[in-house]
Amino acid sequence: MPDFEAWKNAMPFGVNVAGRNMFDGKMYSMVSGGGRSLDPLLLFNKRQLGDAGLDPVGSPFTRDAFRAAATRLTTQGAGKYFGFLHGGIDGSFGGLVEALSELEHGTPGFDYRTGRYDFASDLKVDIIEMFQAMVKEKVLFPGWGSVGTDDASRKQFPLGQVSMMLTGAYQISNYKQNFPRFEYGVAAPPAPQNHGHIGTSRGGTMYSVALDAPDDHKAVAGDLLHFLGTPEGQGAWARYCGSANAGWSETAVANLRKSATIDPHDKVSFDLADEFCRMLPDPLLVNAANQKVALVQKPASPTFGEIVQGYLLGQVDNLPKALQETNDRYERSLDDAIAKVRKQGAVVSRADRVFGNWDPIKDYGDADYKER
Incomplete structure (x- = not known):
């Protein structure tokens, strides 16, 4: 790549990170995305x-209103949709x-203020119990336990068999291409x-060139990656991906959002991401050895997800326990991993994961790392 160092250094803070795509000072992959994207959207x-008679845009749903809406829609569907x-x-x-x-001012699975996992909170129990009640009331689409979320988003929902889904903006381009008449x-x-805020992370899809690829392939891949790391390339990427993964260039994202050709669904998705998404702390930006x-x-x-699924399917009895x-298993797995790499000479500790100045309603930025 021509002017490689200038090209790399022109990328903003948090794109190239030691321990993620930078190792021993060398760049091994190219990060394409990194913009805010809200997941889940309704x-x-x-x-x-x-x-x-439901309008979740004009009257956004609370959790109770969402459950009531799902029940009403299932009754209305009379077996044709759920x-x-x-x-x-x-x-x-x-x-x-x-x-x-997170949206109810709780935490994700990890609390960055304490550096500890937080999968057993009363709030999470309450949310899981809500979904179990919906399962018992047969509000969920039949056979949900054997359906993948991606399949559901690409099949049952656009075919009118399901009224609502909570999923990511990556489905917008799918519906535009494969179900253009779906309203x-x-x-x-x-x-x-x-409401609270959902944490997002820097980075996104990463691309690299295989070391054993033929030279002519490397040349083409190098040109493509170089273009992707320029303002013009980021603009093209933003237009291609929309709100799902618009890129790390703030200029490219801003230009897309001002464009007269932006998909109306992407426009709403971007606005909601502004309202709901905040940048999380990243232990790798504290210590690459992590x-x-x-x-x-x-x-x-x-895993946590398996316990939730098991409870909803009736395979787990005592949910809080x-x-x-x-x-506790997550805590032990982290402690064991830290102990193992410390024996190998790495200088790491649990303190690398403690961000006492983390405020979930704000982006955690460059200055926050210096003050933690």
């Missing part, structure tokens, strides 16, 4: 909610519970009027 069937679907086969219900917890809306996820911890940390099993045991 995607809804306009006709079905209109018939039910109020809500979230795929259970991939354990992603856990991520949904974390997000709804759906985008609204805020269920949250209190004085990447070694991530490489050796063994996943806690069963199961969540606390899972939380």
Whole structure:
């Protein structure tokens, strides 16, 4: 790549991170995205909610209102469609519970203020119990436990079998391309009027050139990656991805949002991301050696998502006990990983994960790392 150092150094803070795509001072991959993107969004069937007299755009749903709406829509559907679907086969219900917890001023699975996992909070139990009640009342699409979230978003929902989904903006381009006549809306996820915020992270899809690729392939890939790291390339990427992963260039994102050709759903998605998303702290920006911890940390099993799914399917009896045991497993897995890499000579500690000045309603920026 021509002028490689100038090209790399022109990227903003948090794009190139030691331990993520930088190792021993060398750049091994190119980060394409990194802009805010709200996940979950509430995607809804306009006709079905209109018939039910529901308007989640003009009157955003609280969690109770969302549950009531799903029940009303299921009754209205009379077996032809159901109020809500979230795929259970991939354990992603856990991520949904974390997000709804954040929106009610709780934490995700990790509390950056204490540097400890937080999977067993009373709030998370309450949210999981809400979903279990919806399962018992048969408000969820039948067979939800054997459906993947992505399949549900790409099949049942655009075919009119489900009225509402809580999923990401990456579905917008899918519907535009594959279901151009599908009339759906985008609204805020269920949250209190004085809502909390969902944490987002820097980075995104990373691309690299295989070391054993033929030279002519490397040349083409190098040109493509170089273009992606320029203002023009970031603009093209933003137009291609929309609000799902618009890129790290603030100029490119701003230009897309001002464009007369922006998809109306993307426009709403961007606005909601401004309202709901805040940047999380990143332990790698404190100490790049934490990447070694991530490489050796063994996943806690069963995971939080698996416990949530098991409870909703009736396979877990005592939810608070199961969540606390899972939380303890996550804690042990992190402690064991830190101890292992310390024996190998890495200088790391749990203190790297404590951000006492983290305020979930604000972006955690460059100055915050200096003051933690």
